[in-house]
Amino acid sequence: MADPMRIRARAADGVIDARVLMAHEMETGTRKDASGKIIPAWFIQEVTCQVNGKTVMTAQWGPAVSKNPFLQFKARGKAGDKVTVTWVDNRGEKRTDETNVG
Template identity: 45%
Template sequence: MAKSTIKLRTKDKGGKIQVKALITHPMHTGLVKDKKTGKKIPAQYITEVLVEANGKPVLTANWSGSISKNPFLSFKYAGKEGDKIKLSWKDNTGKSDSIEKTVGKK
């Protein structure tokens, strides 16, 4: 299996679970020109990121090309050890990926 595009870290911060995610993605805006060919690189960026804890959505992020390459995301929510975190993303070309993790376990 190809390596996942998502790195997900979770940490218990005294009653709140911190979720950090790093997604490997080029995030092309569609405005940048390729220096070699002079042609525009077609737009390819993540449009939606969904984070669920135990099946309930805790964060939905809608992104545009104004988010940096290899996007990073960090937030906290009220949770506990053992929660199942699922993060999935979709981009404008129809590609997607997801990862699942249990809080407190590596």
């Protein structure tokens, strides 16, 4: 399983500002290793962000996104709300992490 995401979420004036750092290799499928073999594609395809179980954002990504991607989004909410971020990659691996809004 992938390393945990680092999620920071703060609320001000009824708006949550969430910042997410995801640990993922994000291989494009076009690079070659030292022996000349192509490294297979391995990248996040879908990211879903929720606040208190309600989906506030969904993103569809591809191989052009950099290694260890950073995502920032804003949504309505307040301190104490729960922010959950889930990603699924092209190998079917899935990661979900959450934090409480500060």
